[in-house]
Amino acid sequence: VTQLAVACGGDSDLAACEDCGEPTARGPLANAKLTETSGITASSKLPDVIYAHNDSGDSSRFFAVSRTGADLGVFKVSGAQNIDWEDMDRGPCPAGSCLYIADTGDNERERLAYTLYRMIEPTAVLPGEQSIDADRIVFTYPDGAHDAEVLLVHPITGDLTIVTKIGSKPAPIFTLPQALTTGKTFMATRAGEVEPPSGDNKFTGGAIHPDGTAILMRTNSSLFYYPMGPDQTAAEALAGKPCELPVADEMLGEAVTWSADGAEFITIGEGAGAQVNTSSCTPA
Numbered sequence: 001v002t003q004l005a006v007a008c009g010g011d012s013d014l015a016a017c018e019d020c021g022e023p024t025a026r027g028p029l030a031n032a033k034l035t036e037t038s039g040i041t042a043s044s045k046l047p048d049v050i051y052a053h054n055d056s057g058d059s060s061r062f063f064a065v066s067r068t069g070a071d072l073g074v075f076k077v078s079g080a081q082n083i084d085w086e087d088m089d090r091g092p093c094p095a096g097s098c099l100y101i102a103d104t105g106d107n108e109r110e111r112l113a114y115t116l117y118r119m120i121e122p123t124a125v126l127p128g129e130q131s132i133d134a135d136r137i138v139f140t141y142p143d144g145a146h147d148a149e150v151l152l153v154h155p156i157t158g159d160l161t162i163v164t165k166i167g168s169k170p171a172p173i174f175t176l177p178q179a180l181t182t183g184k185t186f187m188a189t190r191a192g193e194v195e196p197p198s199g200d201n202k203f204t205g206g207a208i209h210p211d212g213t214a215i216l217m218r219t220n221s222s223l224f225y226y227p228m229g230p231d232q233t234a235a236e237a238l239a240g241k242p243c244e245l246p247v248a249d250e251m252l253g254e255a256v257t258w259s260a261d262g263a264e265f266i267t268i269g270e271g272a273g274a275q276v277n278t279s280s281c282t283p284a
Helices: 234-238
Strands: 024-028 037-042 049-054 061-066 071-077 085-093 096-103 114-120 129-132 135-140 148-153 160-164 171-176 185-187 189-194 205-208 214-218 223-227 243-245 255-258 264-268 275-282
Touching: 037 096, 037 205, 037 264, 049 085, 071 114, 085 205, 096 148, 160 234, 171 234, 189 234, 214 234, 214 255, 223 234
Parallel strands: 037 085, 037 255, 071 129, 085 148, 135 185, 148 205, 205 255
Antiparallel strands: 024 275, 037 049, 049 061, 061 071, 085 096, 096 114, 114 135, 148 160, 160 171, 171 189, 205 214, 214 223, 223 243, 255 264, 264 275
16 A cells, blocks of 8 residues: 555645555456547446546547446437547536536647536446437637646536646646536636646546545646645645555556545546556545
8 A cells, every 4th residue: 555644745734645555457448449538437326337438539429337347338428529528527517416528628729619518417327329418518718729638526516627738837727607508608717727746747637536625636647636625626726735646557547536435546548448447545
């Protein structure tokens, strides 16, 4: 077990990081069409179910897989388009609990608008393919185009935060207003900036702990844990000093999520047959 017993950055007023074990490979992804895993989130309705989607180039669908990588089924998102899907998350919404998929990738920084797809969280998964309806939420940034691979949905407040991807300086953080509806274009609000403390300078995925006490942020090579106070926004928590957690050696690692109970985190790299990796955590 990798011990992370000191408070982040050595500041006594910050919560200590959790103790998290070395990653364990649980099994390879069985569905051969899940080849470029970009975003994952754990179901809160169905035990042992993880939802995952491919990066750009795939159709508008996401996959249900087990914690050991077994193929459980595929959801086709009605009326959606995968321009460059980069992350997914789960959180509260007007319908109760929803899945969100962020079509926010923009390598050339030339898009005029970006889309979040919001779906009522499934209560069942059927073998094969099934359809799911989605709300299409369109937004822009106040300062032009951005490439972004991190969507954070606060599990208690439902606040939506987007962390952009930039190579050589801190990445801007944006938030979206509450009460998001279809049929209009929203303007995101800049809320801060963040950069990895070491290693690769580009964040490729993130997730907030189910009880709102921490944020995981990953790059292709590293994983960081940011403690989060009960009254903090995601941007405020990301302004703190993180601890580094053990993470599996994955090809182009982007996807990370917490389990529904927050007892472990899950990562998956890209490539056909990529391993589902988990690490158990104990509160500090």
